[in-house]
Amino acid sequence: MSRKQDILHLLANEPNDDFLNYALAIEEESEGNYSEAMQILINLKQRNSSYFPLYLKLAQLYAYASENEKAIEVIHQGIPIAQHLKNKRGEGELKELLLELED
Numbered sequence: 001m002s003r004k005q006d007i008l009h010l011l012a013n014e015p016n017d018d019f020l021n022y023a024l025a026i027e028e029e030s031e032g033n034y035s036e037a038m039q040i041l042i043n044l045k046q047r048n049s050s051y052f053p054l055y056l057k058l059a060q061l062y063a064y065a066s067e068n069e070k071a072i073e074v075i076h077q078g079i080p081i082a083q084h085l086k087n088k089r090g091e092g093e094l095k096e097l098l099l100e101l102e103d
Helices: 002-014 019-032 032-048 053-064 068-084 088-102
Strands: none
Touching: 002 019, 019 032, 019 053, 032 053, 053 068, 053 088, 068 088
16 A cells, blocks of 8 residues: 555544645655645645644745745744744744745
8 A cells, every 4th residue: 555545544433634735745746746746745735734744845835836825924923833833843834935936
């Protein structure tokens, strides 16, 4: 069974598990299914906006899709969460992507 199939099997029992949904989005991205990955992360964000890992990945996917305004919006939403969590690395990664997008 593939990693994606494993994740889908686990999600069948726990469809609202944040980590599993995030992992599925990563698998979709790795298969080139960018819009599917984006949608999974958008749904996750609507369900649990405090799940920090989704912000960088969603912003990267928006940037890849040349939707820079949406990417910047997601970054601005994620930075305060990183600060609240005292996640300096995550905050730095978001700010680095923001600088790239604003060039």
